[in-house]
Amino acid sequence: xxxxxxxxxxxxxxxxxxxxxxxxxxxxxxxxxxxxxxxxxxxxxxxxxxxxxxxxxxxxxxxxxxxxxxxxxxxxxxxxxxxxxxxxxxxxxxxxxxxxxxxxxxxxxxxxxxxxxxxxxxxxxxxxxxxxxxxxxxxxxxxxxxxxxxxxxxxxxxxxxxxxxxxxxxxxxxxxxxxxxxxxxxxxxxxxxxxxxxxxxxxxxxxxxxxxxxxxxxxxxxxxxxxxxxxxxxxxxxxxxxxxxxxxxxxxxxxxxxxxxxxxxxxxxxxxxxxxxxxxxxxxxxxxxxxxxxxxxxxxxxxxxxxxxxxxxxxxxxxxxxxxxxxxxxxxxxxxxxxxxxxxxxxxxxxx
Amino acid sequence: xxxxxxxxxxxxxxxxxxxxxxxxxxxxxxxxxxxxxxxxxxxxxxxxxxxxxxxxxxxxxxxxxxxxxxxxxxxxxxxxxxxxxxxxxxxxxxxxxxxxxxxxxxxxxxxxxxxxxx
Numbered sequence: 385x386x387x388x389x390x391x392x393x394x395x396x397x398x399x400x401x402x403x404x405x406x407x408x409x410x411x412x413x414x415x416x417x418x419x420x421x422x423x424x425x426x427x428x429x430x431x432x433x434x435x436x437x438x439x440x441x442x443x444x445x446x447x448x449x450x451x452x453x454x455x456x457x458x459x460x461x462x463x464x465x466x467x468x469x470x471x472x473x474x475x476x477x478x479x480x481x482x483x484x485x486x487x488x489x490x491x492x493x494x495x496x497x498x499x500x501x502x503x504x505x506x507x508x509x510x511x512x513x514x515x516x517x518x519x520x521x522x523x524x525x526x527x528x529x530x531x532x533x534x535x536x537x538x539x540x541x542x543x544x545x546x547x548x549x550x551x552x553x554x555x556x557x558x559x560x561x562x563x564x565x566x567x568x569x570x571x572x573x574x575x576x577x578x579x580x581x582x583x584x585x586x587x588x589x590x591x592x593x594x595x596x597x598x599x600x601x602x603x604x605x606x607x608x609x610x611x612x613x614x615x616x617x618x619x620x621x622x623x624x625x626x627x628x629x630x631x632x633x634x635x636x637x638x639x640x641x642x643x644x645x646x647x648x649x650x651x652x653x654x655x656x657x658x659x660x661x662x663x664x665x666x667x668x669x670x671x672x673x674x675x676x677x678x679x680x681x682x683x684x685x686x687x688x689x690x691x692x693x694x695x696x697x698x699x700x701x702x703x704x705x706x707x708x709x710x711x712x713x714x715x716x717x718x719x720x721x722x723x724x725x726x727x728x729x730x731x732x733x734x735x736x
Numbered sequence: 737x738x739x740x741x742x743x744x745x746x747x748x749x750x751x752x753x754x755x756x757x758x759x760x761x762x763x764x765x766x767x768x769x770x771x772x773x774x775x776x777x778x779x780x781x782x783x784x785x786x787x788x789x790x791x792x793x794x795x796x797x798x799x800x801x802x803x804x805x806x807x808x809x810x811x812x813x814x815x816x817x818x819x820x821x822x823x824x825x826x827x828x829x830x831x832x833x834x835x836x837x838x839x840x841x842x843x844x845x846x847x848x849x850x851x852x853x854x
Binding site: 391392399403404406407410411456457458459460461462463464465466467473476477480481484485487488511512513514515519539540541542543544545546549552553556557559560563564567568570571574575576636641642645646647649650707708711712715716719720723726727730731733734 | 738739740741742743744746747748750751752754755756758759761762763765766767768769770772774775776777778779780787789792796799802803807810813814817818819820821824825828831832835839842846851852853
């Protein structure tokens with residue numbers, strides 16, 4: 385029996401219920417991962433620098449994120465007298481909302497099937513399967529830049545302005561390289577839908593039975609694209625070694641210098657939410673999404689956590705780049721490399 | 737159509753409600769002891785000199801312009817990449833010409849020194 389797909393016109397109540405459950409679960413899980421990513425980051429970096437990290441709040445410091453959140457709620461919410469107050473308040477909201485919005489197109493598992501009223505229904509474990517999924521994510525990443533520009537300009541402080549401008553130039557430069565690098569993926573998958581891209585990575589590698597011990601993940605077909613994408617998105621979400629906007633040794637705290645209380649926390653929640661999104665995109669585009677030895681969404685979460693650990697590890701390992709090195713890497717290395725990769729992929733597909 | 741875009745609207749609502757709600761709540765329950773010095777822009781403890789609304793390096797402007805050019809190229813590449821296997825050699829040559837034209841511009845910009853940051 386083939387399962388029915390839920391639609392709004394035929395089964396409005398079931399559709400709405402399934403949608404709300406998916407939305408709420410995804411949102412709560414994202415918030416939890418965001419909270420505990422801060423804990424994991426402090427703990428892991430602490431261990432890598434032979435420190436302990438947080439230990440006092442709760443067992444092994446496990447309540448630290450909650451304590452941090454509560455503390456920030458009770459801090460004084462300062463709006464500097466010279467700031468443009470409306471833009472100043474809107475800026476962190478403009479950063480956080482797109483960061484959370486990108487999770488809607490990420491598929492975290494295969495279809496979930498259930499029987500209701502004698503009919504078998506299938507619910508895809510993804511909030512919505514947009515046919516332009518990847519474009520949607522790129523659009524949301526682009527919207528996030530507005531928040532940073534606003535934060536820099538609205539604070540009316542020199543450090544914020546410098547940080548904001550630097551950050552904008554960096555983000556748009558690397559957005560370009562990351563966006564161009566994944567074009568090669570679409571040449572192989574022939575779709576922009578995240579679910580379609582996972583479906584295109586099924587079966588043995590390159591359809592060859594002799595290589596059936598390896599999955600047909602795009603990491604094997606597109607190693608250069610993966611490298612460019614990972615470096616590009618690390619720069620786009622302002623992670624170390626590309627955290628020049630927040631370079632505390634020269635810019636105090638960059639675009640969030642003037643922010644305090646929950647508004648300050650929103651910037652950091654957005655940073656970690658973006659980290660989750662980037663990890664999820666990397667897992668979906670290059671590592672076969674939810675495919676793997678365990679049950680669907682467990683594989684997916686494991687891959688996401690592996691990427692997040694990798695980002696934290698990178699932060700503990702590398703020093704920050706200089707600004708001219710950053711621009712050199714973005715424009716003179718990654719952009720040409722992404723274009724060359726597209727051409728090579730094109731020739732390979734034509735000859736195959 | 738509505739089936740696929742309704743969930744986005746719902747998530748958008750929740751995300752904005754969450755962000756606005758937490759900003760509002762922290763403003764409501766946070767301490768309020770404003771003073772003139774506290775509300776001044778941060779200047780490393782120095783008295784404020786001049787305004788922050790000054791002119792900044794033209795290079796950022798050039799980067800923004802280049803970004804628009806190349807982002808449009810990227811946007812053109814997306815639908816082409818999806819259709820690539822169906823377009824075959826014709827599509828490859830066609831896009832090759834397009835990329836070469838842009839590449840000439842890129843090399844020109846490079847040689848003119850717009851990408852130098854010394």
